[in-house]
Amino acid sequence: MAIYYLCPEHRHPVGGVRVIYRHVDILNAHGIPAYVVHRTPGFRTDWFDNDTAIVYWRETRVERLLARLRRRLFPEAVIELPIRGGRAARIGAGDILVVPEIYGPDLAAAQGRGIPKVVLNQNCYLTFNGYSLDPERRITPYQHPDVLATLVNSEDGEDYLRHAFPALALHRFRLSIDPERFAYRGEKRRQLCFSCIKNRADAMQVINILKFRDALRGFEVVPFINRPQHEVARIYQDSALFLSFGYPEGFGLPAAEAMACGCVVVGFHGGGGREFFRPEFSYPIEQGDILGFARTVERVIEGLDRDPETFAAKGRAASEFIHAHYAPEREGAEVLGAWRAILEHAGQVGGA
Known part of the structure; x- marks a missing residue:
């Protein structure tokens, strides 16, 4: 079992990317195997120092064709995601895939059907981007059977999602501010x-x-x-x-x-x-x-x-x-607490 965080690729600073890398570092430091997942071979975010564990989604034309055929011929089958760079060759039903909220209403079905997932919601105001105004169209990852839980990064986001989806398994984690990089200076x-x-x-x-x-x-x-x-x-x-x-x-x-x-x-x-x-x-x-x-x-x-x-x-x-x-120690404790609760639940339902 490993935890895989699907991550956007930006060469310019984006705070949410740093958070993804930070989560993976926290989990690995406490013995929980975790990786950032990038699509471009060799890509690594370079606007902050890191040696974070990374794997790469192996999206060849053949792999895409096989996945399409598998979806059509075996509508209930798990669609594993081929990767390179880690200990395993695929992300499968025994793993957990973490997907940012920015991937829209179909993120659970489109990203590895049948793989247990967690939504990482770092901006609740992007939650409904790409949704429909049709009151009968109710596609959302927050009620999808693949989704075990949602991680959210603020009190405001927690209130927003809890109101929108009262039955959602929701875990709020605290962000941290690097005390050395962003140290106080009184002389202005x-x-x-x-x-x-x-x-x-x-x-x-x-x-x-x-x-x-x-x-x-x-x-x-x-x-x-x-x-x-x-x-x-x-x-x-x-x-x-x-x-x-x-x-x-x-x-x-x-x-x-x-x-x-x-x-x-x-x-x-x-x-x-x-x-x-x-x-x-x-x-x-x-x-x-x-x-x-x-x-x-x-x-x-x-x-x-x-x-x-x-x-x-x-x-x-x-x-x-x-x-x-917003100390790193508090962030680490809350991220670990959230993941231990998620993993315990996943074990009870036959997942990781």
């Missing part, structure tokens, strides 16, 4: 930063409102996108402010990482970030409230100039909260 420049990955148009409005009001005088504005982790961490550590434009968010790693480095964060929690956007050390803004966003940033900068010690205390409190609540 007059600098604000933000990620340009989501809602760039919102960022354009907020920054220009502030610019033409002369509210950014003396501040360096540092937008970033697709930068290596060590560069992003350095930007956070230099910056007094982080502006959060992310929405929707399964968790909101950029804002949490910025807080860990001592930034005061202003902006959208995106749903998933609600659990750590505490008003005592951050400034949550209602999604879409551009004017409120700009006014709050201006007010926060005025507060920094008027009382720098109080401002610095907020950044320090944010960092302490993040490092205490």
Whole structure:
């Protein structure tokens, strides 16, 4: 038995990919065989350091033809997935395949029919992408017999999925922030930063409102996108402010990482970030409230100039909260706890 995490292939930083690699490392470190599954031979995510165990889906034309024939001739048969690079040649009924929520309503049937599966849902707001508005079309992996359970990464995601699928076997795990990479730094420049990955148009409005009001005088504005982790961490550590434009968010790693480095964060929690956007050390803004966003940033900068010690205390409190609540040890314990419960259930029903 092994656990296989199907993983998207991105050369640019994507937080959910890092989480998949992290889970595989945690499981292997505790004696549970696990692998990342990539489709492209030789592919390995290289925007963070890793030596994570990887196998490659062996999708030759012959293999695809055989799988198609097997589905047609033996409609109840398990469709094993051929792989290379691990101890086994195939992922089969004795294994567990973990599939991200992004693969849509047919992910359970399309990815190795009959193989026990777990859905890894890292952004609940993507859960229904690709679904139908037809009330009679009820295809979903969350009620599929192959699916043993769902893993979810935030309180918000847990609430969302539990409401949508009350009978779902659901396990929430905590993400972690690397305490060495994203270490607190109290000495800050007059600098604000933000990620340009989501809602760039919102960022354009907020920054220009502030610019033409002369509210950014003396501040360096540092937008970033697709930068290596060590560069992003350095930007956070230099910056007094982080502006959060992310929405929707399964968790909101950029804002949490910025807080860990001592930034005061202003902006959208995106749903998933609600659990750590505490008003005592951050400034949550209602999604879409551009004017409120700009006014709050201006007010926060005025507060920094008027009382720098109080401002610095907020950044320090944010960092302490993040490092205490999202420590790697807590993540590891929760991932292991979830998987031990899943494996125990799988054993009871004749699986792994």
